Amino acid sequence: xxxxxxxxxxxxxxxxxxxxxxxxxxxxxxxxxxxxxxxxxxxxxxxxxxxxxxxxxxxxxxxxxxxxxxxxxxxxxxxxxxxxxxxxxxxxx
Amino acid sequence: xxxxxxxxxxxxxxxxxxxxxxxxxxxxxxxxxxxxxxxxxxxxxxxxxxxxxxxxxxxxxxxxxxxxxxxxxxxxxxxxxxxxxxxxxxxxxxxxxxxxxxxxxxxxxxxxxxxxxxxxxxxxxxxxxxxxxxxxxxxxxxxxxxxxxxxxxxxxxxxxxxxxxxxxxxxxxxxxxxxxxxxxxxxxxxxxxxxxxxxxxxxxxxxxxxxxxxxxxxxxxxxxxxxxxxxxxxxxxxxxxxxxxxxxxxxxxxxxxxxxxxxxxxxxxxxxxxxxxxxxxxxxxxxxxxxxxxxxxxxxxxxxxxxxxxxxxxxxxxxxxxxxxxxxxxxxxxxxxxxxxxxxx
Numbered sequence: 001x002x003x004x005x006x007x008x009x010x011x012x013x014x015x016x017x018x019x020x021x022x023x024x025x026x027x028x029x030x031x032x033x034x035x036x037x038x039x040x041x042x043x044x045x046x047x048x049x050x051x052x053x054x055x056x057x058x059x060x061x062x063x064x065x066x067x068x069x070x071x072x073x074x075x076x077x078x079x080x081x082x083x084x085x086x087x088x089x090x091x092x093x
Numbered sequence: 094x095x096x097x098x099x100x101x102x103x104x105x106x107x108x109x110x111x112x113x114x115x116x117x118x119x120x121x122x123x124x125x126x127x128x129x130x131x132x133x134x135x136x137x138x139x140x141x142x143x144x145x146x147x148x149x150x151x152x153x154x155x156x157x158x159x160x161x162x163x164x165x166x167x168x169x170x171x172x173x174x175x176x177x178x179x180x181x182x183x184x185x186x187x188x189x190x191x192x193x194x195x196x197x198x199x200x201x202x203x204x205x206x207x208x209x210x211x212x213x214x215x216x217x218x219x220x221x222x223x224x225x226x227x228x229x230x231x232x233x234x235x236x237x238x239x240x241x242x243x244x245x246x247x248x249x250x251x252x253x254x255x256x257x258x259x260x261x262x263x264x265x266x267x268x269x270x271x272x273x274x275x276x277x278x279x280x281x282x283x284x285x286x287x288x289x290x291x292x293x294x295x296x297x298x299x300x301x302x303x304x305x306x307x308x309x310x311x312x313x314x315x316x317x318x319x320x321x322x323x324x325x326x327x328x329x330x331x332x333x334x335x336x337x338x339x340x341x342x343x344x345x346x347x348x349x350x351x352x353x354x355x356x357x358x359x360x361x362x363x364x365x366x367x368x369x370x371x372x373x374x375x376x377x378x379x380x381x382x383x384x385x386x387x388x389x390x391x392x393x394x395x396x397x398x399x400x401x402x403x404x405x406x407x408x409x410x411x412x413x414x415x416x417x418x419x420x421x422x423x424x425x426x427x428x429x430x431x432x433x434x435x436x437x438x
Contacts, residue, residue: 016315046215047211053218055295059212068296070297071297
């Protein structure tokens with residue numbers, strides 16, 4: 001069983017593009033359920049001190065996979081996010 | 094068909110579209126074809142009330158569509174291809190770099206206000222300090238790529254250039270002044286914290302060219318969707334201003350020193366991040382507003398209310414008030430100066 005943590009870093013209150021990014025992440029998570037990869041999607045405020053302390057200055061929306069920011073300032077496609085998650089799983093294994 | 098071929102085809106089609114848009118703009122330049130509305134106030138006088146906005150919109154879009162299309166596509170492309178990770182990396186690195194990047198990069202990054210406020214917070218928390226954060230905040234709406242392109246195309250490139258220079262001076266002044274005030278420093282201390290130096294936690298995935306092009310056009314469409322409804326409403330309002338605002342009122346109140354003062358005061362609250370201020374400014378300019386007042390009017394936007402509210406949640410109201418005052422003073426001073434230098438006060 002593989003577990004991947006996906007953080008969607010967006011604005012609070014949510015902006016449209018951050019919500020779009022979260023939807024992409026959740027759809028991919030739903031899809032990967034069938035392939036033995038458990039994707040935990042978490043939402044974090046891009047302006048919180050925790051996020052800035054961990055990742056530095058970011059452009060919203062950003063998506064981090066297993067603690068590494070992979071996408072920033074754009075809404076990636078589902079295929080891209082899926083590929084990135086699969087790569088992260090391979091790296092762990 | 095193989096996927097490789099499909100990808101190449103897609104890239105070619107998208108590139109073709111982008112170059113067509115750029116080509117159209119250049120062609121219209123060469124042919125000296127006006128991209129701004131051509132109707133003069135007098136043309137409206139004979140029309141019925143409901144005919145005015147329709148006639149104006151038709152006039153506007155028959156000329157303005159190339160310019161609008163170009164502006165949105167350019168904004169989308171620039172936003173997508175600007176190296177964001179390099180910028181964010183340097184933004185946390187220090188004061189001088191912070192100011193430089195705030196001035197140089199704000200115009201390209203911030204066609205969308207929802208990228209601006211988090212960057213403001215990020216720059217502040219990351220230790221570059223409140224100065225660069227404020228500079229960034231003021232520079233972004235005053236001189237972003239969309240509004241500069243439209244100012245240049247619709248009013249004049251001279252004014253667009255002046256607008257950029259004045260924005261830089263005002264934003265830098267506000268940043269430096271606020272970083273010296275006791276309340277500015279208090280905010281800075283409160284929020285400052287150490288940031289990971291390694292930057293190992295960021296590894297951006299680079300998508301292939303066709304996807305980047307597609308993404309930038311999608312972003313352009315998103316911007317257009319956000320802005321155009323307000324823009325249309327604004328144009329309707331402008332058509333009535335053009336039709337009914339008597340020229341002698343504009344001549345009396347929107348020229349000279351009074352003109353600059355009035356323009357700078359109404360420019361702020363009336364500002365909506367929708368480019369309407371440019372068309373409205375053009376409308377009043379045609380009715381006789383002076384160049385100096387026009388500049389003040391356009392510089393009014395950095396102290397718009399919505400922006401200030403979002404910022405006051407992070408920085409205290411004292412900081413907001415200080416930068417609003419500086420922005421206002423800047424718009425008055427430079428409005429007067431530009432009016433005198435250009436001989437149109």
